[in-house]
Amino acid sequence: MQRVDERAGGRFWGSVGVFLSLAGVSAAMTILFLGMRAVMEIGGFCAEGGPYQIAQHCPKGVPILMVGSIWGGLILVGVYVWQCARYEVPSLALLLWPALFLSLGWNFLEFGLNPPGEGGLAWGWLICAVVFVVMGAAPLFFMVPSIRQSMKDEASSRSGGPEEPRRRAAPSIWTPPGPSAGAAGAEPRQPDRGASAAALAPDLVSALERLDYLHRTGAIDDEEYEAAKQRVIEGGAL
């Protein structure tokens, strides 16, 4: 994937691309939401065209809007993800799934509790509501801890305070851009204190292994082994 340097005007074109594509996705989802409500208000099904006698016509313009919003929305999601990757923009793409299923699930819930033209409950729609809400909400439970973790990591690396060991969290939906993502956001990275300890670790392990070998083969006795081990652990030579 070709990445664009912001200093070369990338921030402007990145902003334009991300704004337009996300606005398009948002518009498509809004049209789908409203189109679904329009069909549910006339009983939940409708038809247009074809050689058959149609019992229930669709509201004016709704079929083309629904088809257009589904396909247009899918294409625009692709454009949005591409723009975010190209300009290294933190992406909200993973929230689109919950947004879609929770918004459509809300329609099922509302119309399931108050079906048009009849009393009681529409159980078919209520079951759909439960399925849609579960599908939309379940990913959020996994996303929220990863967002909190990434924000906490960001805060602690900025304050320079003691860092807790970095956990490899699931990819966050809101990962701030790296130092290359803008002159304003570019900060010198703190050297990772864990790195020097990690670099020393193989030496320490191999020294302890050699010592253990000498001890087991009887080259050194228990007392010498313990003393040498202590020296190695404290950073001395063998």
Next chain:
Amino acid sequence: MRRGAWYWLVLQLAAIGAGIWLGVLLFNAVTT
């Protein structure tokens, strides 16, 4: 979060708002 991250968050929230407004406008224009 970094300042850059706030910029993109606000921009994208504005895009979502503009999209909802545009969607309602378009839906009403076609269906009425």
